[in-house]
Amino acid sequence: RGAATLAAFLTAVSPFQVQYAQEARTYVPVAMFMVGAMVVYARVQQRPGPQRWLPLVLLTAAGLWTQAIAALGAGAQGLVAVLTPAGRRRFWPWAGAMAVAALLYLPWAIYSSRMAANLGHSHWYVAEASPHGVFNVLRAALLSPFPLVTAPRDSAYPGLGQYMPEAVALALVGLPGLIGLALTLPQLTSRSARGFLARLCWIAWFAPVVLVTIVSLKQS
Secondary structure, eight states: OHHHHHHHHHHHHOHHHHHHHHHOTTHHHHHHHHHHHHHHHHHHHHSOOGGGHHHHHHHHHHHHHHOTTHHHHHHHHHHHHHHSHHHHHTHHHHHHHHHHHHHHHHHHHHHTHHHHTTGGGSTTSOSSOOHHHHHHHHHHHHTOOGGGTSOOTTOSSOOGGGTSOHHHHHHHHHSHHHHHHHHTGGGTTOOSHHHHHHHHHHHHHHHHHHHHHHHHTTOO
């Protein structure tokens, strides 16, 4: 409970979270839905029951309707479902839940397909899939949006680097997100429910980043 309270506090004051809450409505709700789906998935592994899959279906579908990147969270669950003994024992119920969630998402997927054609012009995409461009995206995802520390050219607002050494500013923005993961290190090899949840958190944190990195080496 203490670790969860600390994590909630750090999230509430995180410049990264605050910026994206203001920039785009979808980022915060999709994070909420997918964290909820991860929690439900962990609980259904610990306390199985047919009725427990319905919240996973609804949370996953709500995440997909909010923003398609919710599929990365479902992919992280898929790794757990394939790579862990507990996941493999309940693989087919999980696969069925994901199929139902995908079916619920299908109307919006069809309707929004024309918008998807313009994603390549988004500010988040690099024009050329070069190693330098991929590094910039990873730095923005793992440390902070670059303007938080170093103000963009002609900006009327200073970055954090104006008030402290840049290395300190990067640490203040980037390190809090790793504190929660560091607290789980003693449980990573445990066979208990805490150990399963710790491993699920690590997979959910890093698997999407690795997947996006691999794809970015081939295309924008």
